[in-house]
Amino acid sequence: MTYKPTIGLEIHTELKTRTKMFCDSLNDPDEKRPNTNVCPVCLGHPGTLPTINVQAVEHVLRVGFALGAKIPERSKFDRKNYFYPDLPKGYQISQYDEPLCRGGTLALSILPQADNYQLPKKSIRIRRIHLEEDTGKLVHPEAADYSLVDFNRAGVPLMELVTEPDIVSGREARAFAEELQLLFRYLGVSDADMEKGQMRIEANISVSKRKDLGTKVEVKNLNSFRSVEEAIDYEIKRQTEVLEEGSEITQETRGWNEAKKETLSQRLKEEAQDYRYFPEPDLPPLYLGVEPQPGGIFIDLGAIQKSLSEFPWQRRNRFMAEYGLSEKDVEFLVRENDYATFFEEAVSEFSLEDRGHDVKEQSDQLAKLVYNYLSSDLKGLLMEKGAELSEIKIKPEHLAHLVFFIHQDKISSRAAKNVLLKMLETGQDPEHIIREEGLFQIADNGELEGIVKKVLDREMQAVKDYKAGKQTALQFLAGRVMAETRGRANPKTVQEMISRLLAGN
Secondary structure, eight states: OOOEEEEEEEEEEEOOOSBOSSSSSBOOTTOOSTTOSOOTTTTTOTTOOOOOOHHHHHHHHHHHHHTTOBOOSEEOOEEEEOOSTTSTTSEEEEOSSSOSEEOOEEEOOOSOOTTOOOOOSOEEEEEEEEEEEOOOEEEOOTTOSSOEEETTSTTOEEEEEEEOSOBOSHHHHHHHHHHHHHHHHHHTSOOOOTTTTSEEEEEEEEEESSSSOOOOEEEEEEOSHHHHHHHHHHHHHHHHHHHHTTOOOOOEEEEEETTTTEEEEEEEOOOHHHHOOEEOTTSOOEEESSOOOTTOEEEOHHHHHHTOOOOHHHHHHHHHHHHOOOHHHHHHHHHOHHHHHHHHHHHGGGGGOOSSSOGGGGHHHHHHHHHHIIIIIIHHHHHHHTOOGGGOSOOHHHHHHHHHHHHTTSSOHHHHHHHHHHHHHHOOOHHHHHHHHTOSOOOOHHHHHHHHHHHHHHOHHHHHHHHTTOTHHHHHHHHHHHHHTTTOSOHHHHHHHHHHHHHTO
16 A cells, blocks of 8 residues: 655735735835834834734635635634744734634646646645734844844735645645635735745645554745645655654654755644634724624625636636637636736727628637737747836737738738737837838739749759759748748748649649
C-alpha cells in the first residue's frame, strides 16, 4: 500500500483598502520608507482604541459569497497572544470561534499544464475565512547582529482562508492558489501579488498509509506558486522516506529554502491553546444582514451581493458559449482581464457593421480572428516595446475594423501586420492607413497575373527548380510576388496562379 498525502492550505491575503484594519494609517503596499504609515494605534501605544474598517469586512464577505460560504448572523473579533517584535501590542486582533465565513468550495481549473498534465476535475472545500491584522516586517541588515522592524505593514487588513485537507499534490495546491488569486482580482478585494507579500501561503502536509491522517507539518515561506508546488512535493517525498525508514514524523513548522529546494526545520508547531484566544473587549460584534443589538455594527449583505460582478468560472463558460473560443483561448482572456475587456469591446463592433454581409453567421470566425491578432500579434508588439495594453493608442474598434478587412480578404495577413504596427505607432484607423499606403488586396486578376508573369520571367532558375519537382521553389516565387505587390496580393491566389501558369508552359 502506498503512502497517501493529505494537504491543507492557509492563505493570507492583504486586502485592498485605503486605510489599515483598525486605524486611519494608510494601507499602501508600495510605500518604501520604513515606519511612514504608522500611528499610535498600529504601534500599540497604551490607551489607544481600535475601530473596525468596514470595507475590509465587506471584502471578506464578497469572497465568501463567491465561494458559496455560509455567512453567520453574528461575528466578532478576538485577541490572539503573539509575543514577537513585529506586532508591538503583544497580541494580534484576529477571529477565533466566530469567523465571517464558513464552508464553501473552489473548483480547480482543469486545463492541461505546460507538460500536458491534466488536473482532475474536483473542488476543494473551504473550512473558514476570517479577518485579522497583519504584522510588521522584520528587516535583517547584512552582516549585522541585530534586526530592525518596519511597522508600515502592521495593522493592514489580512484575510486568512483555510481549506479542508482535500489536496493531494503540489500541482493541485498550485492550481487552487492560482484560481484563488484570480478570484481576488476579479472581486477587487486584493491584487494578491505574491512578490510583494500581498498573498502568502502556508501548507499543512502529512502522509499516511492508514485512513486516518498522519502527523502534520506546516511549511512556511512559500512566496511564489512554483515554491508552493515544489515545497509540497519535496515534503511529501521527505516524509515518505522518514516513514519508510521506520522513524516518526515530528509535528513542526518548516521553512522552504528556495536556493536549496528543500524544507528546513524552524520550530515545534504551536497548538491553538498556546495562543490563548479571548474576545476582543475594545471592538463591537458584527451583525451580518440582521439588525444589530445595542453597540453592534450592521453589515448590509444585500448591498454586498449586488456589488458582485462576473466570476472567473462564469466568464470561462460565457466566452466559450458566446464566441466559440477554445478552452485554451478562453483561459488566456480570463487571466488577462485587460485583454478580455479589449476583446469584448472589439467583437461588439461587428454587430454594428453594415457592409452587405451577414456578420452574425460569421461571428465565431471574426471573434477567433480578433483573439489571434490580440493575443499573438498585438501582444508580441507590446512585449517588444515593453508597453501595457492600457497604454496603447489602438482602440478596440480599430482592431475590429482591421480584422473585418482581413476576414473579407480585402487585405492580406502579411500587410495586416504592417498596418497593426502603424496603428500602434499612430493610433490611426486601419482604413486610413490602408488607403494611404495602397495596401488593399489586388482584386483584378488580370493585374495580378501580369505581376506574376513578370516575376516568373525574372526568376528563371526558380522556375526550373519548380518544374524539376522542388516545391520550395513555389514558396520562393510566391514570396517574390508578394514583395512585388507590397503584400497586396492574396498568398493563396498567388500560389494557385503560379502553379496554373507554370503548368501551362
